[in-house]
Amino acid sequence: MDIAPLAHSLQTGDRRSLARAITLVESARADHRAQALELLQAVGNGKQALRIGLSGTPGVGKSTFIESFGLLLTGQGKRVAVLAVDPSSARSGGSILGDKTRMERLSRDPLAFIRPSPSQAQMGGVARRTREAVALCEAAGFDIILIETVGVGQSETVVAELCDLFILLLAPAGGDELQGVKRGIMEMADLILVNKADGDLKPAALRTCADYAGALRLLRKRPQDPPGYPKAMTVSALEQDGLETAWAEMQALADWRRAQGHWATRRGQQAQHWFTEELRRGLLAVLEVEPTRGIVAAEGQAVAEGRSTPEAAARQVLALLHRA
């Protein structure tokens, strides 16, 4: 494959080229990998989109939200890309964005680009693939990148280290009903949106919103938050209600962070985070190769059963590796 023309047509904003480029960075083949690095080098990192992470468990109406919110943005002339971080889809063989039929109108919008998550099992791989897809979308001139996650496993951490704003989407809960918010996700949220604030569910949505607003107040303030943030709000993706207000909040928060220098600082920290992650991953890869992998598993079992101590077992494996 000739990389220079692909890089060029991608930078003009051509969606087919963007799709081909993402397929390239997703490939595990060594020759594809080399081409992918060449491509990323060629397109550079001169353009920045607003990266919005969106987390929500199944049933909160995430697809409807992305459809409505995405159309609101494209209606304002913004170019919107939607990516998914979903390591679990590799297990089920499916993709949380499905075949795009769940976002029919947005997927037909010429200003939008929707990319389902690939079938790829390894979390490190998912992180790198998403990070590179984000870079390609920015190079293609998209204004806003929505990065969707179902918030299982470590995917929310990946998204938090990739995005400028993190949105948690919730459904109304009745009374003492548990929302099942994954421990740790609430802490990352810049904005909590309680969806389905329409019809019969509206009172429950308002109550749920008040509960979360209360819970947010119990958390320590972060330096990257202006007074009053993180916020909880109600929206109805179905009735397109509250979405403009939510978008105004996101813009206000992003503008504040840009003005205060938090934006640039955070982007730099995120890049350093991924550098460190890649480095660690490269060094620890030796543990995934046989015979070490089997030895680590056996020693781990011995430790779990109390037949060995963590220190003694680790010493043994390290000694084996240093002899090799």
Add this chain to the structure above:
Amino acid sequence: MDIAPLAHSLQTGDRRSLARAITLVESARADHRAQALELLQAVGNGKQALRIGLSGTPGVGKSTFIESFGLLLTGQGKRVAVLAVDPSSARSGGSILGDKTRMERLSRDPLAFIRPSPSQAQMGGVARRTREAVALCEAAGFDIILIETVGVGQSETVVAELCDLFILLLAPAGGDELQGVKRGIMEMADLILVNKADGDLKPAALRTCADYAGALRLLRKRPQDPPGYPKAMTVSALEQDGLETAWAEMQALADWRRAQGHWATRRGQQAQHWFTEELRRGLLAVLEVEPTRGIVAAEGQAVAEGRSTPEAAARQVLALLHRA
């Protein structure tokens, strides 16, 4: 040093031997390290204490709580050890347990053993030292080990991976006042105790308790929790009020987990966690040695400033290491 007599006297419960043994595991000297491993091997892991992690920011009355709660336990004939995990003390040069004067009565109690945190900067070192001190306290026949942390940095994670129960101690907050609970700590708590529920502060303590009870209900249920847990309660360490109820809750929770098999499972998982941590730490240690350390810092800076990408920088460092 002759290890066998030390191991023997420690196992009889002698507090001076325990103190000497902990000093040995805290030492960074290579010969001491070898003796420490020999000692840990000699005492084995046949006895188990109830390990209670206790987190709370300065000002919540942690010392008073430990004093009152510890005396309640020794009053029931239990042997109680108090350890501290405090990586920050290395910077300030002090110890959160101070010179024991803050727990005057407990420190004079023959059934109690109080060990201030050592001046040691490195988190991995703090974790290992605390883990080994816990093992020594168990070998010395203590029934309950209180592991105290101020909940800064990663110390709460260390404590969560060391203890059977995790208690978060809070102070009453007035109205909308922020408690400054470190993001992530609330999620680890098995029991939230709002202290200072006495005198003028009692109404505020009750309100704070209700707020946290509400926030706990919004979190996903963990398999290791029986119905109704995690709980929030008020106590007054000063007036020794509510401590017996809190202790009854801790025992009920511990008993349930033992009966359900969660206790043993968790201990096995914790041991495996520390094995993996030691292994990773051993492999990543190469990054802390010059000239690699300097190269990693320079590449990280280049990545943060956008002059290099995370992937390219990581590849470069890894290539250098593989050539070496």
